[in-house]
Amino acid sequence: MSxxxxxxxxRDFNRFYTNFLGVLNKAYLDTPFTLTDARVLFEVGSxxxxxxxALVRDLHLDAAYLSRILKRFKAEGLLExxxxxxxxxxxxxxxxxxxxxxxxxxxxxxxxxIAGRFDKLAAGEPQSIVGAMKTIRSLLDxxxxxxxxxxxxxxTGDMGWIVESQAKFYSEEYGWDMRFEGLVAEVAGRFLSxxxxxxxxxxxxxxxxxNIGSVLITNxxxxxxxxxxxxxxxxxxxxxxxxxxxxxxxxxxxxxGYRQISLWTNDILSAxxxxxLKAGFQLVSEEKxxxxxxELNGQTWILDL
Amino acid sequence: MSxxxxxxxxRDFNRFYTNFLGVLNKAYLDTPFTLTDARVLFEVGSxxxxxxxALVRDLHLDAAYLSRILKRFKAEGLLExxxxxxxxxxxxxxxxxxxxxxxxxxxxxxxxxIAGRFDKLAAGEPQSIVGAMKTIRSLLDxxxxxxxxxxxxxxTGDMGWIVESQAKFYSEEYGWDMRFEGLVAEVAGRFLSxxxxxxxxxxxxxxxxxNIGSVLITNxxxxxxxxxxxxxxxxxxxxxxxxxxxxxxxxxxxxxGYRQISLWTNDILSAxxxxxLKAGFQLVSEEKxxxxxxELNGQTWILDL
DNA sequence: CAATTTAGTTGACTCAGTCAATCAATTGGA
DNA sequence: TCCAATTGATTGACTGAGTCAACTAAATTG
Numbered sequence: 001m002s003x004x005x006x007x008x009x010x011r012d013f014n015r016f017y018t019n020f021l022g023v024l025n026k027a028y029l030d031t032p033f034t035l036t037d038a039r040v041l042f043e044v045g046s047x048x049x050x051x052x053x054a055l056v057r058d059l060h061l062d063a064a065y066l067s068r069i070l071k072r073f074k075a076e077g078l079l080e081x082x083x084x085x086x087x088x089x090x091x092x093x094x095x096x097x098x099x100x101x102x103x104x105x106x107x108x109x110x111x112x113x114i115a116g117r118f119d120k121l122a123a124g125e126p127q128s129i130v131g132a133m134k135t136i137r138s139l140l141d142x143x144x145x146x147x148x149x150x151x152x153x154x155x156t157g158d159m160g161w162i163v164e165s166q167a168k169f170y171s172e173e174y175g176w177d178m179r180f181e182g183l184v185a186e187v188a189g190r191f192l193s194x195x196x197x198x199x200x201x202x203x204x205x206x207x208x209x210x211n212i213g214s215v216l217i218t219n220x221x222x223x224x225x226x227x228x229x230x231x232x233x234x235x236x237x238x239x240x241x242x243x244x245x246x247x248x249x250x251x252x253x254x255x256x257g258y259r260q261i262s263l264w265t266n267d268i269l270s271a272x273x274x275x276x277l278k279a280g281f282q283l284v285s286e287e288k289x290x291x292x293x294x295e296l297n298g299q300t301w302i303l304d305l
Numbered sequence: 306m307s308x309x310x311x312x313x314x315x316r317d318f319n320r321f322y323t324n325f326l327g328v329l330n331k332a333y334l335d336t337p338f339t340l341t342d343a344r345v346l347f348e349v350g351s352x353x354x355x356x357x358x359a360l361v362r363d364l365h366l367d368a369a370y371l372s373r374i375l376k377r378f379k380a381e382g383l384l385e386x387x388x389x390x391x392x393x394x395x396x397x398x399x400x401x402x403x404x405x406x407x408x409x410x411x412x413x414x415x416x417x418x419i420a421g422r423f424d425k426l427a428a429g430e431p432q433s434i435v436g437a438m439k440t441i442r443s444l445l446d447x448x449x450x451x452x453x454x455x456x457x458x459x460x461t462g463d464m465g466w467i468v469e470s471q472a473k474f475y476s477e478e479y480g481w482d483m484r485f486e487g488l489v490a491e492v493a494g495r496f497l498s499x500x501x502x503x504x505x506x507x508x509x510x511x512x513x514x515x516n517i518g519s520v521l522i523t524n525x526x527x528x529x530x531x532x533x534x535x536x537x538x539x540x541x542x543x544x545x546x547x548x549x550x551x552x553x554x555x556x557x558x559x560x561x562g563y564r565q566i567s568l569w570t571n572d573i574l575s576a577x578x579x580x581x582l583k584a585g586f587q588l589v590s591e592e593k594x595x596x597x598x599x600e601l602n603g604q605t606w607i608l609d610l
Numbered sequence: 611c612a613a614t615t616t617a618g619t620t621g622a623c624t625c626a627g628t629c630a631a632t633c634a635a636t637t638g639g640a
Numbered sequence: 641t642c643c644a645a646t647t648g649a650t651t652g653a654c655t656g657a658g659t660c661a662a663c664t665a666a667a668t669t670g
Contacts, residue, residue, distance in 0.1 A: 003420075006435050010419045011412070013438035015347060016446060018326055021319060022365050034657065042320060053617060060327050065658055067619055089617045089666040107316070114315045115308070117445065122517055122540030123470045125444050130311045132437035133318035139430050140422065141321060147314075156476040156483055159490055160469025164462045171461040178461055182497025185464050185490045192487025209310030339626065358648060370627055372650055394635045394648045 027109040036061065038106050040069055041095075044079060045103030049092045051084060078102055131210060147208035149241070151248065154202035154214075159188035161211050166231050174268065176292035183291070187228055191218055199225075199256055203248050205232075205241055212236040215245040217252055217261075225249075225258040230272060242275045250279060254305050261305065267297040276301050332414045341366065343411055345374055346400075349384060350408030354397045356389060383407055454517075454546070456553070459507035464493035466516045471536050479573065481597035488596070492533055496523055504530075504561055508553050510537075510546055517541040520550040522557055522566075530554075530563040535577060547580045555584060559610050566610065572602040581606050 028038045039059055044050065052070065056063050070093065073079040078099035084090040095103060118126040138146075167181035191202065196219060205213035212233040220226040227249050232242050253261050263281070265272055281301040289298050333343045344364055349355065357375065361368050375398065378384040383404035389395040400408060423431045472486035496507065501524060510518035517538040525531040532554050537547050558566050568586070570577055586606040594603050 003423075003431075004416075006431050007416050007419045007423065009435045010423075010431075010438060011415050013435075013442055014326060014329060014415075014419075015344070016442055017322060018330075018344065019364060020445060021323055021326070024319060025323075036657075039320070039323065051617080056617095059324060062659060063618070064620080064660080068658095071619085084617095087617080087667070091618080110316050110319075111309075111312050114312045114319075118308075118312070118315075120540070121444060122515060122538045123473060124466075125515060125540070126308075126311050126315075128515070129441050129444050130314045130318075132440040133315060135437040136434050136441075137318055137321055139426060139434050140325060154483075156486060157469045157473040159483075159486055160465050160467070160472055162465070163468055163490065163493070164465025167465055168462040178459075178464075178497050178500070181461060181464055182494045182500070185468065185494030186498060187494075188468070189487045189490025189492075189494050192483050193491060195483070195487070208314055341626075356648085361648095367628060368649070369629080369651080373627095376650085392636070392648080396649080 024110070024113050027113045028106065031106065031109070033102075033106070036065075037069060037073075040066070040073070041078070041099070041103050041106060044093050045095050045100065045107075049094050051090045051092060053090065055093070073099070127210065130208075134208065134210075149205060149207045149212070149236070149239070151203050151205050151244070154204050158202065158204050158211065158214070159192055162188055162214050162229055162231065165211070165233065166229065169231070169234070170292070175294055180292040184229065187216075191216055191228075201252055203245055205236065205245065207236070213241050213245060215249055217249050220262065223257070223259040225253040225256070225261045227261050227263040230263075230275075237271070242272065243278070246275050246279050250303065250305070259305055261303045263301050265299050265301065267299055273299075276303075279303065329415070329418050332418045333411065336411065336414070338407075338411070341370075342374060342378075345371070345378070346383070346404070346408050346411060349398050350400050350405065350412075354399050356395045356397055358395065360398070378404070454510060454512045454541075454544075456508050456510050456549070459509050459519075463507065463509050463516065463519070464497055467493055467519050467534055467536065470516070470538065471534065474536070474539075475597070480599055485597040489534065492521075496521055496533075506557055508550050510541065510550065512541070518546050518550060520554055522554050525567065528562070528564040530558040530561070530566045532566050532568040535568075535580075542576070547577065548583070551580050551584050555608065555610070564610055566608045568606050570604050570606065572604055578604075581608075584608065 025035050025038075028035055031038070033041065036059075040055060040061075043055060043059060052063070052066060055061065056066055059066075070079060070081070074081065076098075077096055079093055080096055081091040081093050084092050118129075121129075163181060163185045166184050167178070170176040170180055171178075191200070199219045200217055202216045203214065204211055213231060213236055215230045216228045218226045218228055227246070230242065230245060232245075250261065261281075263276065265276070267273065267286070281303045283299055284302050285300045287298050289296055291298075330340050330343075333340055336343070338346065341364075345360060345366075348360055348364060357368070357371060360366065361371055364371075375384060375386070379386065381403075382401055384398055385401055386396040386398050389397050423434075426434075468486060468490045471489050472483070475481040475485055476483075496505070504524045505522055507521045508519065509516055518536060518541055520535040521531075521533045523531045523533055532551070535547065535550060537550075555566065566586075568581065570581070572578065572591070586608045588604055589607050590605045592603050594601055596603075
């Protein structure tokens with residue numbers, strides 16, 4: 001795609017999104033607030049203590065205009081200002097309890113608007129949209145901070161996500177065929193069907209509501225814990241997430257009294273192999289196979305606990 | 306993956322993009338046009354001949370306001386209007402040569418703004434942004450013509466999608482627990498692992514690259530085809546897609562020489578039951594079970610071919 | 611410590627956008 | 641077929657969101 005085609009597409013999107021936001025912002029029409037009022041309240045409500053200059057900068061408002069808005073909000077008891085102890089020209093703005101209520105009302109309305117849009121979409125589409133929004137934001141807004149990475153137990157739909165994302169990744173990257181997806185689905189399915197909360201666990205890493213990593217411990221019998229389906233999404237590589245997940249597995253296996261962790265992998269997956277090596281796993285056997293199409297070196301690794 | 310996390314993220318993006326567009330739209334500040342003027346000129350310039358109502362609708366403008374803008378543009382010789390021959394109340398608006406020049410000047414300024422942004426980015430990043438914009442647009446823009454519905458054989462990742470979407474749907478709608486997801490994953494996994502292209506098939510319905518429905522035929526032995534994992538996404542209900550997929554199954558089973566199709570379902574899934582009934586399936590057995598948490602009536606249906 | 615910059619306020623203004631009333635053409639029933 | 645309701649477009653009358661310039665007060669610079 002040529003540069004000018006990209007620019008045209010972006011301009012077109014902006015035109016579209018200007019309209020779209022125009023519609024969404026009608027949500028504020030039957031509140032006592034104008035769009036600018038709402039934006040100010042949003043900003044103050046979200047950030048708690050900030051100065052007027054910061055607002056002028058962030059929202060690109062006229063200082064005189066903002067001054068009047070703040071004055072009105074103060075008169076209505078929505079905001080209060082305290083002089084900045086470090087710079088007595090400046091004042092720090094924060095919401096009062098009443099202001100917080102109004103802010104939350106705005107959030108509710110705004111959320112309802114968005115939820116209304118999302119309701120009309122197919123399953124997974126909101127995720128696609130939000131994912132795309134995050135892409136745009138992270139590239140256009142250098143200050144954007146990533147939402148925190150959370151590691152949590154599995155819940156409904158996670159195993160499906162594991163099957164889909166692993167299948168797609170290994171297919172694209174290494175040309176593995178659908179038998180691999182079949183294996184993953186069977187492993188994931190058996191895990192859920194025979195799940196023993198006392199001895200088994202699944203860790204899902206997510207960021208901002210989007211899954212980015214996984215690992216399972218299943219009970220292999222004879223005091224052996226099996227580590228399975230370790231996977232880190234492209235977007236989260238290089239953060240040490242793989243190590244974190246494997247460490248969680250080891251801690252869990254120790255706590256549950258397993259005497260050994262075993263896992264099966266393939267030698268071309270070097271990032272994973274490094275994690276296992278560093279965690280103290282030892283390679284115990286290796287065999288060539290063609291389970292997924294291309295010839296691979298399957299490896300079994302073991303860690304004595 | 307929670308809904309509210311997605312909505313929060315979307316709201317946050319909208320807040321960000323409102324500011325962003327606010328900055329971009331400053332591009333028009335040193336032209337004789339207001340933002341609304343520019344939007345009108347853009348729309349007319351891009352679409353060539355359109356009616357005032359269409360503009361009011363698309364740009365969500367007040368009709369009175371638009372009327373004045375058009376009047377001014379006509380007076381300045383930027384636009385001309387001709388009465389719509391089909392409806393003499395209505396008039397078709399088009400740009401004059403001078404109008405086109407002005408329009409192109411706006412495009413130039415807008416492009417320059419965007420190019421300025423893109424210049425600061427790394428190689429490939431503009432592509433990512435534009436790709437993400439297209440994702441958002443295609444999903445949010447109701448006027449964007451729906452891409453055609455395609456029914457195709459399964460490919461990598463589809464089974465994972467089936468697991469995730471079915472698990473989420475039946476969990477939300479009927480409170481089924483994760484054992485259901487386990488069952489689906491096992492069925493899907495076994496299908497892939499033991500896939501026999503001669504006698505088995507999976508149909509995936511997709512629209513614009515997004516999966517919206519599925520059904521499988523697996524070989525149950527003894528001349529019995531098993532119909533499994535029929536699922537239609539929320540967004541595609543009521544289009545007769547379920548019937549289409551089941552019809553495909555029947556045609557396939559006949560062609561492959563099966564003598565019977567059997568399927569297992571639960572009585573609360575009335576939409577599916579209607580499809581089976583109309584296709585000629587007969588209920589042959591029924592038993593209460595609690596395989597997925599709540600008490601359900603499992604049903605076996607059979608169609609003789 | 612004078613000159614300059616920065617944070618915030620106030621007065622004065624204007625024009626972008628809204629609302630209600632009206633006209634003219636079209637559509638939809640009884 | 642004709643009357644009532646609807647739809648497209650325009651105009652008059654208005655308002656309040658947002659702008660610009662001038663000013664005060666505190667902080668920074670050199």
